[in-house]
Amino acid sequence: MNEPASPAQQHRQNLTGEKTAASRVTIIGMILDVVLGLIKVIAGTLFHSQALLVDGIHSFTDVASDLVVLGVMRISRKEPDQEHPYGHQRIETFGTLVLGSILIAVGAALAWENTLRLIEGKADIVPGWPVLLAAAISVASKEWIYHYTRRVGLAIRSDLILANAWHSRSDALSSVVVLLSTTGAMAGFLWLDVLAAVVIAGIIIHIGWKFSWDSVKELVDTGLSPSDTEMLKDIARQTDGVRNVHELRSRRMGHDILLDIHLVVRPDISVSEGHQIGMHVVSGMRHALDNILDINFHIDAENDEDHSPTSERLPHREEILSVLVDRIGELPSNTRLRLHYLKNKVHLELFFDPSASSDVLSAERIRGELADCSCLGSVWVWVNGP
Template sequence: MQQPDSPAQRNRETLAVEMKAASRVTIIGMVLDAFLGIIKVIGGTLFHSQALLVDGIHSFTDVVSDLVVLGVMKLSRQEPDDNHPYGHQRIETFGTLVLGSILIAVGAAVAWENTLRLIEGDINNVPEWPVLVAAAISVVSKEWIFRYTRHIGQAIRSDLIIANAWHSRTDAFSSVVVLISTAGAMLGFLWLDVLAAVAIAVIITHIGWKFTWDSVQELVDTGLSPDDTEMLKTIARDTDGVLNVHELRSRRMGHDILLDIHLVVRPEISVSEGHQIGMQVVIGMRKALENIRDINFHIDAEKDEDHFPETESLPSRAEVGRIIAEQLGEIPQRSRLRLHYLRNKLHLEIFLDEQDPGTIFTSENVRSHLDGYPWFGSVRIWVAGP
């Protein structure tokens, strides 16, 4: 019988498929960007269109961004290791930051140069009709590659691929601007060509700023929106066995979400029941948000931060056993002791396998011997039936 694949094996296979898809769409886009960049730079130079020339520079920035994407995707899709137990998705975030910075730099430089030309009035040449053809080819091609790249990015849950798709669409938008400005310049409004170059540069800068700002927010561990946070808290509170949620922290790593949550449950339940309640919360949250990668839940019998300062003074199980043995004698064999640390007090439950008349392990006797200890809260004695 064939053994089912382990989670690690499935994860490796998924990473391989995602990497292959990301590489394929990026290489296709890079070849297209290089082709369009050559056409537009040559066309803008030969047929007197500053807007088309700037649009060609924009296409070449797409080639650079595609190279960045290929390198970053290879690194970010590596499996988790000892030094990076949560994976390498932050490399993807950093790559998006670099891509955004490149766009800002290119857009700002081009906008400044053409703004000076517009102010100085250094506009003499009329664009020719091949500029319209080159711009039209660019619009159709870049809209197609945008839709294809975005589809792949959403399928493999990669913010970097999606960002690169939108970079491609800005090229399509800028080519539309070239079409309009060229038509206007050919009708006699020569300044429209230079103004369009400035507008394209502003578009490039705006998209770059958005990528950069989003990446910075992720790198500083910005959490989920208040609405999503409250939704997840409601899911947890509505889970059977959860009394309250007193802390929920979130952060993003690439497209994935990492959560830490503290769940308040009844103090008398077992460890295994508390864990089961936590797992039910995990299931509910994953149904609500599919891109949750990891949920670390902490089971609390109370809001522990309200009583943290004094918890160091509470004795451990070994210390309690030693004190009971000194004060009352050893707890009978096959009996057991359960400890409840609540409100900076220690509450005891002693489960006796059997009890003979006159035993010293009664609630009154235990209380009288332990009442002098500042950590003592209460005691309950349970005796097994015949």
């Protein structure tokens, strides 16, 4: 019987499968973009359609973006390593930023050129009917590749693949504009063809800006939306053992989410119980959002965002032991000491074995000897304790 794959093995298998799926859909889209780009550029040139020519150039920018996607996906789906313990997904974000910048640059150049043509009134030739055929083929083909690419992007949770899908959708929309403008130009409104070229360039700029701005927000560690943040806090607060949540920070890496959260629990529980409470919080959050990559939880005995948090200058264990020995004498070897650092005081618990002398076991004597220790809050003495 085969043993189930470990989380690390499963993660490696997922990365390999995602990279393969992304490469396949991108290569198919790139071949389609080359064919459509050639058809539209040739038809636009031969049959006098500036809008179709610009649309063809748009298709060739899709080819450039496909090459970017292939390179970036190969790197971004690499396994985490010593220098990149959280993985390489930010490379995908950077690739999306580059892709958006390319779209903005191409769209701006095409918009400027055709705006000048429109102002100068250079639209004086009626486009031929093959322009309509080329545009119709483009609409059908790009709409198909959009749905195919988007389906893969959602399946592998890749913003870059989704961005490339919307790039294909923009090409389909621009071809619709070509259809309408060519019909208008053939009806006698020749300026519609050049105006359509400007509109298509504007579509390219808009999509490029959206990709770029979303990538910039991710690269500067923009967190989750307020509603998602509050939803995750509610999940933590409703977990048994959690008294409060006083900090939750989030950031994105590609499609994945990284979280840091501070959980306030009872101050007298064990370390292992606090950790177990934190694991229940992690489970609840992962159930709510399946793209959480990592949750780093910090267990607090009190809210350290209070106006007077517990000072780090309070004495540590060895200093407390030294004071005890000085004040009440040498402690039995099996004595256990538990310290609670709360509200700027050290609260002390001593656990003695019943075999210790009654003088050592005297809680009144111990409290009396320690009464003038300003750093101590309370002193508890237990016999045959845990």
